[in-house]
Amino acid sequence: MMHQxxxxxxxxxxxxxxxxxGQVLGEYIFDVHAHTCHGWAxxxxxxxxxxxxxxxxxxxxxxxxxxxxxxxxxxxxFTRANNSLAHDITKLRNRIAAYVGIDIxxxxxxxxxxxxxxxxxxxxxxxxxxxxxxxEDARYDPVFEVFNARRMPVLAHCWGGGxxxxxxxAAKKFPNINFIAAHTxxxxxxxxxxxxxxxxxxxxxxxFSRGPRGLIEEVVRxxxxxxxxxxxxxALFSAAQQVARVVTARVxxxxxxxxxxxxxxxxxxxxx
Numbered sequence: 001m002m003h004q005x006x007x008x009x010x011x012x013x014x015x016x017x018x019x020x021x022g023q024v025l026g027e028y029i030f031d032v033h034a035h036t037c038h039g040w041a042x043x044x045x046x047x048x049x050x051x052x053x054x055x056x057x058x059x060x061x062x063x064x065x066x067x068x069x070x071x072x073x074x075x076x077x078f079t080r081a082n083n084s085l086a087h088d089i090t091k092l093r094n095r096i097a098a099y100v101g102i103d104i105x106x107x108x109x110x111x112x113x114x115x116x117x118x119x120x121x122x123x124x125x126x127x128x129x130x131x132x133x134x135x136e137d138a139r140y141d142p143v144f145e146v147f148n149a150r151r152m153p154v155l156a157h158c159w160g161g162g163x164x165x166x167x168x169x170a171a172k173k174f175p176n177i178n179f180i181a182a183h184t185x186x187x188x189x190x191x192x193x194x195x196x197x198x199x200x201x202x203x204x205x206x207x208f209s210r211g212p213r214g215l216i217e218e219v220v221r222x223x224x225x226x227x228x229x230x231x232x233x234x235a236l237f238s239a240a241q242q243v244a245r246v247v248t249a250r251v252x253x254x255x256x257x258x259x260x261x262x263x264x265x266x267x268x269x270x271x272x
Contacts, residue, residue, distance in 0.1 A: 006217075006250035015247045024061030027257060029243065030264040031057075032180055033155060033207045033231025034065040038084045048235035050088035050096060056239045057095060063261065064095040066155070066268065068126035070236070072101025073157075075130065079113070086120045097268055099126035099155055102143060104133050114146050123268060124153040129163055136169035148174040153267050155180045155205075155231075161188030164204075168195045171202045178267050180229060183208050185215045197223040203267070205231035206246060206259065216249040216259070225255035229263045 008016075018025055037048025046052065053065055067088075069081035082101055089098050100117045102125055104110075114125070125147050133139055135156060147154050158164045158181040171179045184192050184204040196204045204227060206216065219228050232242035246259050 009253050011253045012247070012256070019244060019247065022059075024059070025243070025247065026061055028261040028265065029060070029062045029230065030261040030268065031062055031065040031232050031234065031239065031243075032153075032229045032264050032267075033182055033205050034067045034234045034239070035070040035236060036067055036081075036085055036088060037070050037235055038081065046235035046238065050085075050091065050094070052235060054093075054095060056234060060240060060243060062095075062239070062243075064097060064268075065232075065234070066097040066099060066123065066153075066264070068099040068101040068155070070101075073103060073126055073128040073130070075103055075105070078103040078106050082113070082117055086117060086122070089121055097123040099124045101125075102127045104131050104139055104143070111142055111146060114143065118146070118150065118152070124155065126155045126157075128157045129159070130157075134166040135163075136166050136173070140170065141173075144170060144174045144177060148176045151176045153178045153180060155182060157182050158192075159183055159186045161191035164188075164192055164195055168199055168202055171199050175201055177201060178203060180205055180231075180267075182231060182233075184219065184228065185210075185212060189215070189218065193219060193223050196227040203227050203229050203263070205229045207231035207233040207237065207242065209233070209237050211241075211245045216246060217251060220249075220251045220255050220259075225251065225258040226263060228259050229267075230260050 069085040071081035072078050085098050100114050100122050154177050156167050164181045178201050180203045182205050185208045192204050232239040
């Protein structure tokens with residue numbers, strides 16, 4: 001990947017100094033891709049409780065996180081995991097916006113249960129490719145109709161061009177959903193960029209543990225910064241490491257601010 005010419009700005013230098021000192025970053029930061037991990041059999045070295053996520057937000061200075069319960073999307077326990085997250089968002093000083101974790105195999109009560117969680121204050125949905133059901137498959141249509149009618153965002157696990165191409169077909173079918181395709185750079189970066197650039201309601205996020213040098217710069221240089229959103233995949237990944245990828249990227253202050261939170265602020269306005 002080619003680097004664009006970039007001179008660090010005073011604001012970026014201050015952010016870098018805050019990282020070194022272990023201080024809060026002091027910018028508007030909203031994470032569109034995080035998880036609670038109650039009951040996750042494989043565990044995580046990070047605290048996957050809502051309290052743990054709030055401590056991480058406090059330490060880094062995040063305004064909020066959009067969160068799904070990992071056990072709801074992984075087939076461990078749809079009901080228990082989503083119920084746990086529903087309880088989490090009622091806690092005092094909550095800064096979590098909750099996604100309903102969708103298990104497409106849940107059965108006849110899936111739509112009723114989704115409605116129940118949305119009525120309880122959830123702000124969108126999270127879908128996953130684990131079940132080998134493409135996102136444009138007719139089995140997803142009734143689910144997406146629920147979010148489309150409410151103009152709510154949906155975060156989708158994507159790992160490469162096949163997944164995001166599938167998601168792009170759903171995005172065209174359901175124009176009132178702002179779809180966020182996860183894990184930009186995991187594979188087929190050009191496909192991610194081309195589809196995000198060409199489809200108004202399709203966004204991409206930064207959650208990617210490998211963090212290749214120049215990835216964020218390449219996206220900004222090619223399609224701008226208004227379709228790229230910060231996601232950490234906490235508590236499965238380190239939120240600190242993931243946000244540092246954006247803070248240290250060789251992009252303008254305005255581009256960094258779009259990625260870290262302003263794009264998400266538009267999508268989650270009034271939610272959570």
